[in-house]
Amino acid sequence: MIFKSSSVLVILVAASAGVASPTTNPQPEEVVLGKRVWLSSVDVQAACDQQYGSGYTASAVDSSCGGWKCKHNVTQGQYPVNLQSYCVNRHPGRPGVYASCSGGVYNWQCHDNT
DSSP states (O other), rough: OOOOOOHHHHHHHHHHHHHOOTEEEEEEEOOOOOEEEEEEEEOHHHHHHHHTTTTTEEOOOOTTOOOOOEEETOOOEEEOOOOHHHHHHHHHHTEEEEEEOOOTTTEEEEEEOO
């Protein structure tokens, strides 16, 4: 049996179309996640200054994401620091701003999800 080269090409194209068909090769469903845009790193000292004034020093009291405190320079009292508030004030006019920590006290960042 003799085939013309154009006939062979048609057969090959038709066969490959069947292999790539979605019904014969199903793909896993995709999960669409909200957009996450990096804005900046968090300056914890600036957050302490913003929330308590210049008489405080940012202090890492442990290695967890919640390990930051603002320590009063005279009394040595330790106070919580709101890093979410820092990010909102650092990036005004962005309604989706949030603070995010990924893996430890030194890994805080500001992101936007809008």
